[in-house]
Amino acid sequence: MNLRNSRRLTVAGVCLLFTTMGIPVAAADPREAPGVGHGFHTGAISLNTTYNGEMYELKDAARGGASGYRVRQAPVGGTAPVSVLYTDQDNDWGTGIASDRDTMAVDAQYAAAKAWDYFADVHGRRGIAGDGQGIGTYGMDPGVPDAATLPRYTLARPDLDRPDRIIYAASYSYIALDHHARQVDAATLDLVGAAFGMGVAHAEAGLPTTRWDSSLPTPPESHAIAWATAKIFGTMVEFYANNRIDKPDYLIGERLAAGFPEGTFAAPVSMANPSGGCWTTSTQSSENPGLHFFYLLAVGSNPAQGDVSPTCNNMPVAGIGNDKAAKIWHRALAEYFTDKTNYAAARVATLKAAADLFGAFSLEYNTVNAAWSAVSVGGGQPFPGDQTPYPVNPGDQETAVKTAVSLQLEATNPGGRALTYTAAGLPPGLTVNPQSGLISGTPTKAGDYRVTVGVTDTLQAQGSTWFMWYVL
Ligand SMILES: [Ca+2]
Ligand SMILES: [Ca+2]
Structure with missing residues (x-):
């Protein structure tokens, strides 16, 4: 029954409703409604x-x-x-x-x-x-x-x-x-x-x-x-x-501008790709590197659904989902953050929180580490037992345009788990085989290319390095 369309009389806390027939009907206590x-x-x-x-x-x-x-x-x-x-x-x-x-x-x-x-x-x-x-x-x-x-x-x-x-x-x-x-x-x-x-x-x-x-x-x-x-x-x-x-x-704040002409408000901040989303001495007073970190941790850099999130180190990050990411942040806040926590300390705090919840060097822990590196907040591990794989830097490369090349990447792999190779910024025409780490193809365009190569293991422990590739 719609109270708005009914006359109402309150007696000793009991609401009596009068229908249009004028017959009183006892209703549930309105305080419960x-x-x-x-x-x-x-x-x-x-x-x-x-x-x-x-x-x-x-x-x-x-x-x-x-x-x-x-x-x-x-x-x-x-x-x-x-x-x-x-x-x-x-x-x-x-x-x-x-x-x-x-x-x-x-x-x-x-x-x-x-x-x-x-x-x-x-x-x-x-x-x-x-x-x-x-x-x-x-x-x-x-x-x-x-x-x-x-x-x-x-x-x-x-x-x-x-x-x-x-x-x-x-x-x-x-x-x-x-x-x-x-x-x-x-x-x-x-x-x-x-x-x-x-x-x-x-x-x-x-x-x-x-x-x-x-x-x-x-x-x-x-x-x-x-x-x-x-x-x-x-x-x-x-x-x-x-x-x-x-x-x-x-x-x-995307709903803030609802009902207003476009341009009335500044565009809402996108956690996937905020301006100033890489930590530098000029972005350090902004929350945007932190928001970018959280998106990478939760969603990842190139999710099946959702916005692509470019990483500052050209390394891919696979997200672990909102629930785990938020639990890590909340535990870091509750147990380790202080009134002077900065980005470097937040990195260590969230690593400790991830270790508490999921284990040191677990997939979740390693993803926290990878996501911080991806917003240019790096540093050492707060626990012993680091098994991060690293690619061996092949040194700068110089090749002739339109000439086939083959470059085998190598990596250290103390954890012994399967590795996936990535290479960002390759000259056009070249690709990397993610399983074998073989870079091959025929460069089609002369130029100077800064190539980031990385390896990621099955628990998302990852390392990277970069070199120049000159195509003449
Ligand atoms: Ca929103
Ligand atoms: Ca919304």
């Missing part, structure tokens, strides 16, 4: 709400009392914005239209619930701090100047340079959603999930939740690791929700 939400990003979904005797509150008792608030401007004469719990008369929330405040609240509450469920189901974690406390989502009215003025809102910062953007930063129990100037419904699964993940990064490791600038005492890369953590988990929440409107993908 799930609400219906109509989100812009999420469509029609069910919501846990709380009946207070007079109306429904956007408050989810099953998830630590997670609640949705609207933040209004300070009243005349007041100085602080006012947070108001969303309420509804008939437990049917929102219209599905982006500019509707209740619709934004539906999206936020739904996304926060999915984030809660993701961390609970996959990582055994209840809430951002793991203490069972539900989180709040705050939809900012236009003109609310600064989320930092919210009570207890000590860790959040508005993105002053981009006031159209969501405020990612979250404290232990709050997520801010900044709709500001453009009235954007920023409560997408990945962005809310990222805010949740940012809170977890801070709660577990003390990672800083702001963008780095030169005035901050903490190293730039710890900010990058925090933001990578946020966006990795935001994407995992999106996959977990598997919503029919906001479909899972490896883009960050």
